[in-house]
Amino acid sequence: MAAAAAILRQGGTVIIPTETVYGLAANALDPVAVAKIFAAKGRPADNPLIVHIAATDQLAPLVRAVPPVLPLLAEHFWPGPLTLVLPRAPLVPDITAAGMDTVAVRLPQNPVARAIITAAGVPLAAPSANRSGIPSPTTFAHCLADMDGRVDAIVQSAPCAVGLESTVLSLAGAVPRLLRPGAVTLEQLRAVLGTVEVDEGVTHHLADNQPVSSPGMKYRHYAPKAELLLLVGSTQAYCDYLTQNARVGDFALCFTEDLPQLTLPALCYGGRQDHAAQAERLFGLLRELDDRGALRGFVHAPSTEGVGLAVYNRLLRAAAFQLLEL
Ligand code: TXA
Ligand code: MG
Numbered sequence: 001m002a003a004a005a006a007i008l009r010q011g012g013t014v015i016i017p018t019e020t021v022y023g024l025a026a027n028a029l030d031p032v033a034v035a036k037i038f039a040a041k042g043r044p045a046d047n048p049l050i051v052h053i054a055a056t057d058q059l060a061p062l063v064r065a066v067p068p069v070l071p072l073l074a075e076h077f078w079p080g081p082l083t084l085v086l087p088r089a090p091l092v093p094d095i096t097a098a099g100m101d102t103v104a105v106r107l108p109q110n111p112v113a114r115a116i117i118t119a120a121g122v123p124l125a126a127p128s129a130n131r132s133g134i135p136s137p138t139t140f141a142h143c144l145a146d147m148d149g150r151v152d153a154i155v156q157s158a159p160c161a162v163g164l165e166s167t168v169l170s171l172a173g174a175v176p177r178l179l180r181p182g183a184v185t186l187e188q189l190r191a192v193l194g195t196v197e198v199d200e201g202v203t204h205h206l207a208d209n210q211p212v213s214s215p216g217m218k219y220r221h222y223a224p225k226a227e228l229l230l231l232v233g234s235t236q237a238y239c240d241y242l243t244q245n246a247r248v249g250d251f252a253l254c255f256t257e258d259l260p261q262l263t264l265p266a267l268c269y270g271g272r273q274d275h276a277a278q279a280e281r282l283f284g285l286l287r288e289l290d291d292r293g294a295l296r297g298f299v300h301a302p303s304t305e306g307v308g309l310a311v312y313n314r315l316l317r318a319a320a321f322q323l324l325e326l
Contacts, residue, residue, distance in 0.1 A: 011027060011030055014155060015143050017157035019160060020160060020164060020183070021138055021283070022128070022129040029091060031096075034049065040147060041132050045095075046098050047127075048215060049096050049125040050126060051106070051124070056074050061089060062091060062103055063089050079107045080184060083167065083180075085168065129151075136164075136165055137283070139159045140159075142283075162183045163283060165182060166182045167182030175195055176196045176197070178199060179199050181309040182310045183307055183310065201213065202309070222286065222314050222317050226251070228319035229324060230299050230323040253299040254269070256270065267288060301315065
């Protein structure tokens with residue numbers, strides 16, 4: 001951790017574990033260091049980064065004003081998988097925020113992440129450590145496969161407990177707005193804040209000419225090489241559809257309950273109601289589809305309650321919005 005912090009202080013890049021996914025970190029306040037993140041990922045310059053802090057009092061210098069609701073949100077959800085979008089202070093360089101007048105800030109829970117941020121002594125910009133467009137890394141092996149030779153160091157740590165990226169909530173407008181669902185759920189946010197709007201991009205494909213609240217929404221995401229189709233329906237309907245339609249090269253990405261009835265190769269991503277397991281396994285299994293040479297993947301779509309909304313949101317993008325109601 002001390003070695004990682006030293007590299008970061010000197011303007012280098014280090015992949016660090018967090019509780020959500022591994023992040024590709026650099027000093028958020030150093031434009032030259034942040035440019036290395038964009039280069040290593042092949043990330044479009046108009047997609048802003050999340051700034052990671054290790055204590056709540058590190059927020060104030062990054063934003064123009066700390067919102068009155070911050071203590072309440074921090075009490076419930078920080079440290080943890082919640083990112084807040086707030087008006088940006090001049091201290092945060094343009095490149096970090098991709099020129100936006102807001103900045104996204106998160107206080108992660110993972111103790112290794114926090115120890116490295118603290119030892120570095122600066123806030124760390126860190127997008128997910130995948131190459132742009134493919135699923136975020138949730139294990140050290142994923143990071144090595146994607147980024148060996150493209151960063152100064154990779155911290156070897158445990159698989160990520162959550163498995164999907166943080167919830168992104170904008171506090172920049174009059175009403176709090178969910179831009180990306182995650183393990184901090186819409187239901188939990190509404191219980192604390194009252195009204196929370198859900199951005200249309202969370203569950204729908206935005207037309208090319210529609211304005212986006214979060215630039216990350218418009219890019220193809222989380223996509224394996226296999227063509228994915230999301231199937232919405234009961235265990236019976238899902239299994240019947242696959243019995244009738246599966247060809248050589250097809251895989252099922254299914255619930256535990258579906259397994260007994262399936263005859264094609266199947267990867268199970270959790271019990272039907274076990275959204276936490278689905279979140280934890282999803283990205284690893286999307287990579288496994290490619291490793292096993294899948295041509296097409298038929299995904300049993302999760303329900304959208306609780307963490308299910310985050311799983312559904314990532315799958316929709318991985319499937320390029322191809323969805324069939326059975
Ligand atoms: O869990 C996470 O959030 C992980 C770990 C490493 O912390 N990081 C992560 O970063 O997922 P990234 O860059 O892969 O996703 C950040 C998302 C993008 O969709 C980006 O467009 C959005 O947050 N975002 C960042 N700054 C924003 C801003 N000022 N306004 C709106 N959206 C913003
Ligand atoms: Mg990402």
